Amino acid sequence: MTALARPAPIAAALALVLLALVSPRAVPILALWLAAFALNLWLAGRDTRSARMAVPAIFGVTVLILWEITVWLYAVPGVILPAPTAIAAAFTANLRTLWGDFVQTFVKGALSGYAIGCLSAFAVALLADRFAFLKSGLLPVGNFMAALPIVGTAPILVMWFGFDWQSKAAVVVAMVFFPVLVNTVAGLTDTQAMQRDLMRTYGAGYWATLTKLRLPAAMPFVFNGLKISTTLALIGAIVAEFFGSPIQGVGFRISVSVGQLALDMVWSEIVVAALAGSLFYGIIAAIETRVTFWHPSNRG
Amino acid sequence: MIDRPFLSAPGAGIGRSGRVALWVRARGLSVLPVLTVVAALLALWYLACIPMNAAQSVTDAARADIAVTPDSARDRRSMSGLALALANPGVAARSAFTQARPRLPAPHQVARELWATTALVSPTSNRSLIHHAWVTLSATLLGFVIGTGLGIVLATGIVHSRVMDLSVMPWAIVSQTVPIIAIAPMIIVVLYSIGIEGILPKAVISAYLSFFPAVVGMVKGLRSPDRMQLDLLRTYAASGAATFLKLRLPASLPYLFASLKIGIAASLVGAIVGELPTGAVAGLGARLLAGSYYGQTVQIWAALVAAAILAALAVGAIGVIERITLSRLGLRL
Known part of the structure; x- marks a missing residue:
């Protein structure tokens, strides 16, 4: 790092001079980028806990600022790329609409579908686990299904269940079912022979073994499926709205706003979707840490 | 917890995760x-x-x-x-x-429609599913190659530069929890408004969706050699480039292929969803949309099955390449 540190500023300055000759407007952009990069380089070298938090934050903020500056300097029209401040303005101005869309898509469509899909997949997994034959048939099929473009069933399910949230929930059920199923079945077999033998020496029956050994041991796998499914649920609910929805919902607003070239509104909805997705994931991940406190990766 | 940073692409609507897929394969079929x-x-x-x-x-x-x-x-x-x-x-x-x-529709009706639109019409005809599948597949493959290539480059940078690791990696992981595919319609329309149309906008979405699995998988793979192996190369006085080419890169291949399988499935979903909002005239997504407009349920199901077959073929092709490559390198699966 130290050997690199000396030629690096010289090279950076040289690049700036060259760029100034070609395109003067790009200079502040590149200068800011280099400054932030240097700051991060310095922080990364220090390797403290706060540095590890600060570096990605600085990176993110820098990208936002550069985005803003680029839009201003090059006068990028709002129908191509709105500036972050414009998006923030649209976001705050339309809070009520965005909240309505959030409730329609996330609370009604995604959450209900997620609950139904995960619970039924869990039930089927428990059933399949009792029969080795069923298990060895369902696992490859489920793993295969999990790689398929299941969002494609959206037009069919919208046709069957109507335009409201029921059809979105149905798409979500179809999307989350197989990942949760495969993960749960995989998790339920994730015990060692020694552990199972111990349960047998205790005279534990099927249910005792299941609740005291195999289900807890399966939890890392189960939560892997549950976490993946959080994002899948949101996608299913949003994409299904492209095929028909009431006049509310994230996907509905995205497709309508794209048609009106109101890209600040589209970006606002993307912010909503991103926040909802990360929050949902974060909540499940937090529950996971509580449930699987015993796992090596949680005992740092 | 298992896949941390997890090797999957839920942001693209793909529920397959690398670790579980490997686990299923290890059990045999x-x-x-x-x-x-x-x-x-x-x-x-x-x-x-x-x-x-x-x-x-x-x-x-x-x-x-x-x-x-x-x-x-x-x-x-x-x-x-x-x-x-x-x-x-x-x-x-x-x-x-x-x-x-x-x-x-009953399975045999879908099968008959599939047969009628693949075998009985010329592949260049508008009614041919092969034609539509190729339109989607070409965008998928173009985007997949671009996205995976960029992902591998970024992963190499992340593994070798601490500052890149610290600044980019958290965002790469967070981006997996964001329903990225929701922005597909916007990308299509924006690119269209600046004069880019045809295969490229769909390829951009595909590239974006296959990018993060490639980054996450490659970073994991390039870091998979343990201390002992790295120390061995140091005792050989191996240069950084030699360490990369002879140890890190071969060691990363199993991870790379696991993420390629997820990436290609994600790319395909991206291309299909990319065809939905613009009223594209060709492609499997366009078939889905047209079928849903005109209530042609058999056509929708046929397009859906075609998409599933395409996904299976693409993932299977990568599996074959994986087997050949790894056995050439003397790695056993």
Whole structure:
């Protein structure tokens, strides 16, 4: 790092001079980028806990600022790329609409579908686990299904269940079912022979073994499926709205706003979707840490 | 926790995760149970056709002056499909699998449509599913190559530069929890408005979706050599480039292939969803959309099955390449 540190500023300055000759407007952009990069380089070298938090934050903020500056300097029209401040303005101005869309898509469509899909997949997994034959048939099929473009069933399910949230929930059920199923079945077999033998020496029956050994041991796998499914649920609910929805919902607003070239509104909805997705994931991940406190990766 | 940073692409609508896929493969494939499950699913599908299509079956029968219960059309309208099928088991079962626009087409109807639109028409025709599949696949492959290439480059940077690791990696992981595919319509429209159309906008979405699995998988893979192996190369006085080419890169291949399989599936979803919002005229997504506009359920199902076959072929092709490459390198799966 130290050997690199000396030629690096010289090279950076040289690049700036060259760029100034070609395109003067790009200079502040590149200068800011280099400054932030240097700051991060310095922080990364220090390797403290706060540095590890600060570096990605600085990176993110820098990208936002550069985005803003680029839009201003090059006068990028709002129908191509709105500036972050414009998006923030649209976001705050339309809070009520965005909240309505959030409730329609996330609370009604995604959450209900997620609950139904995960619970039924869990039930089927428990059933399949009792029969080795069923298990060895369902696992490859489920793993295969999990790689398929299941969002494609959206037009069919919208046709069957109507335009409201029921059809979105149905798409979500179809999307989350197989990942949760495969993960749960995989998790339920994730015990060692020694552990199972111990349960047998205790005279534990099927249910005792299941609740005291195999289900807890399966939890890392189960939560892997549950976490993946959080994002899948949101996608299913949003994409299904492209095929028909009431006049509310994230996907509905995205497709309508794209048609009106109101890209600040589209970006606002993307912010909503991103926040909802990360929050949902974060909540499940937090529950996971509580449930699987015993796992090596949680005992740092 | 298992896949941390996790090797999957839920942001693209793909539920496959690398670790579980490897786990399933390690158990081996037993043909008989799989066939049984598939047969059971098909049987369930056929069975479901009867109540799903019962309303249409019974209405057709009533028009043909066959006695049905209940007699009046108004009474029938308020009944569910299951109740109608139970009230008229014979009528419902007889014509459940032969309707032109069923709510749920039977598997053989979908198969016949698939056969009719692939084998019986010329592949260049507008009606040919092969034509539509190729339109989607070409965008998928272009985007997949671009996205994976960039992902591998970024992963190499992340592994070798601490500052890149610290600044980019958290965002790469967070981005997996964001429903990225929701922005597909916007990308298409924006690129269209600046004059880019055709295959490229779809490829951009595909590239974006296959980018993060490649980054995450490659970072994991390039870091998989342990201290001992790295120390060994140091005792050989191996340069950084030699360490990369002879140790890190070969060691990363199993991870790379796991993420390639997820990436190609994600790319395909990206290309299909990319065809939805713009009213594209060709492609599997366009077939889905056209089918849903005109109520051509058989066409929708055929497009869906075609997409599934395409995904299976693409993932399978990467599996074959994986097997060949890894066995050439002397790595056993």
